[in-house]
Amino acid sequence: MKAFALAHPNIALVKYWGKRDLAYNLPGAGSLSLTLGGLSTRTCVEFDPALRADALQLDGERITSGAKIERVSEFLDLVRERVGISTRARVTSENDFPTGAGLASSASGFAALALAATKAAGLELSPTELSILARRGSGSAARSIFGGYVEMNDGVFPFGQGANKSETGSSKEASEAAFARQIQPAAHWDLRCIIAVTSAGEKDIGSTEGMVRTQRTSPYYKQWIESVAPDIERAAQAVAARDFSALAEVAEASCLRMHASAMGAEPGIIYWNATTVALIHAVRQARAGGLPVFFTIDAGPQVKVFCPAESRAECRALLEKTAGVRQILEAHPGEGARLCEDFTRG
Ligand code: PMV
Numbered sequence: 001m002k003a004f005a006l007a008h009p010n011i012a013l014v015k016y017w018g019k020r021d022l023a024y025n026l027p028g029a030g031s032l033s034l035t036l037g038g039l040s041t042r043t044c045v046e047f048d049p050a051l052r053a054d055a056l057q058l059d060g061e062r063i064t065s066g067a068k069i070e071r072v073s074e075f076l077d078l079v080r081e082r083v084g085i086s087t088r089a090r091v092t093s094e095n096d097f098p099t100g101a102g103l104a105s106s107a108s109g110f111a112a113l114a115l116a117a118t119k120a121a122g123l124e125l126s127p128t129e130l131s132i133l134a135r136r137g138s139g140s141a142a143r144s145i146f147g148g149y150v151e152m153n154d155g156v157f158p159f160g161q162g163a164n165k166s167e168t169g170s171s172k173e174a175s176e177a178a179f180a181r182q183i184q185p186a187a188h189w190d191l192r193c194i195i196a197v198t199s200a201g202e203k204d205i206g207s208t209e210g211m212v213r214t215q216r217t218s219p220y221y222k223q224w225i226e227s228v229a230p231d232i233e234r235a236a237q238a239v240a241a242r243d244f245s246a247l248a249e250v251a252e253a254s255c256l257r258m259h260a261s262a263m264g265a266e267p268g269i270i271y272w273n274a275t276t277v278a279l280i281h282a283v284r285q286a287r288a289g290g291l292p293v294f295f296t297i298d299a300g301p302q303v304k305v306f307c308p309a310e311s312r313a314e315c316r317a318l319l320e321k322t323a324g325v326r327q328i329l330e331a332h333p334g335e336g337a338r339l340c341e342d343f344t345r346g
Contacts, residue, residue: 001087002046003119007111007337009103010035010143011193011296011304013239013251014231015258016152017224018215019208024175025136028215029228031152032235033143036193037186037334041108042343043093045076045116051088058093075110075137079117089117094343097329103195103302106207110137111144111337119339127336131179134337139207142179147335148186149239151232153178186333189242190309196319197327198275199301207299210262210269217266224261228254244308248287248294251306255296271300275324279303282322291315 010033018028054073056063063069076089091113095105114134118125125133127145135142143150155178156169205213215221231254238246262269276297283295283305293307293315307315312330319325 001048001120001122002044003116004042004044004340004342005112005116005119005337006040006042006340007108007115007141007144008036008147008331008334009039009041009097009105009108010140010150012140012143012254012298013247013296013306014228014235014254015296015298016139017258017261018211018221019139020154020156020174021171022208022212024171024178025139026171026174026178027135027139027152027154028211029225030154030232031140031143031228032183032232032239033140033150033152034191034193035144035147035150035186035334035336036331038331039095039097039103039108039329039334041093041095041105041112042340043091043109043112043116044343045113045120046090047085047087047120048090049087051090054088055090056093057091059095071137072113075113076117078133078136079114079121079123082118083121083123085121089120091117092343098197098200098327103300103329106138107140107144110134110141113137114141114145115337115339128179128181130337131181132176135178145337146180146182148182148188148333149184150180151183151236152180155179182336183236184239186335189239189333191306191333192309192312192315193331194305194307194312194315194319195329195331196275196279196303196305196322196325197329198273198279198303198324200326205269205271205299210265210271210299213269214262214265218261218264220261220264224257227257244292248292248306251296252294259297271297273301273324275322276301276303278322278324279305279319282318286315286318291318293318 155174
């Protein structure tokens with residue numbers, strides 16, 4: 001009743017921002033991402049009849065109370081319900097990159113947890129079933145089950161039919177249909193994602209809180225949601241054709257639209273700091289000067305800059321010379337979540 005799994009975080013090129021249903025954690029629209037090799041979460045789950053409560057150790061720290069352990073315990077309940085057991089589990093998870101700083105550790109965390117927990121409980125789930133399960137822990141985790149370029153469905157409109165179907169069915173039905181799939185393998189296109197860390201702290205407003213506030217109070221939320229399906233189509237075509245400038249345009253547009261909808265909330269949500277803004281301008285200026293680069297930003301102040309593999313050194317130099325950048329991480333297209341033998345291999 002013990003298993004190890006490894007998963008990578010992912011970065012959305014077309015963002016997910018908003019929930020159709022909180023109980024089932026259903027996204028308000030689809031999304032499109034790249035799974036990031038080079039950054040990993042390794043998780044071990046062991047169900048142990050001797051335990052009276054679930055136990056969590058995250059990056060060497062024992063966590064005995066609070067939101068993190070509650071979230072993990074609720075997630076394990078979904079697995080226990082499925083198998084019909086009540087056994088508590090010991091969960092140990094290690095990230096080889098900074099947690100909670102807008103680098104989507106919840107994506108790799110819940111993808112690895114879904115795989116390790118189901119395996120430890122004796123279940124063999126398909127990648128689609130794992131993606132549905134991982135989504136209950138964190139929306140973006142559904143995408144980290146798969147490697148390479150990944151599209152997430154919203155559960156109501158089948159893939160590619162976002163614009164022309166009306167909403168029907170219950171949240172429970174939609175929950176079984178809201179999953180991700182690979183649209184291109186990692187080897188299809190060697191893009192690099194260079195991450196500029198501009199702040200070390202955990203983010204002030206978590207993604208769920210930010211999404212809920214945006215959809216309750218932002219007059220731009222509806223328009224934001226309507227923009228997603230056409231952007232997914234454009235991004236999928238750009239990825240298929242390896243068209244860097246087309247991808248740059250749609251990815252920056254999606255990122256800025258997401259942040260505009262959040263800034264339009266009350267009180268407005270601003271995830272950026274001065275260095276975030278400086279990097280936006282630096283990237284755009286470099287692109288105008290001929291360097292193939294574009295930025296994207298999630299629910300935090302870090303800036304993720306994409307470039308083709310052959311431009312990685314120039315791209316890195318651009319970030320290094322921007323004042324306020326504290327650390328630079330680099331990732332490449334990675335594989336989906338997989339079982340591994342222990343914390344050191346796989
Ligand atoms: O699934 P969550 O709670 O990690 O939310 C992800 C939200 C963004 O990172 C801002 C966008 C995205 O699609 O990953």
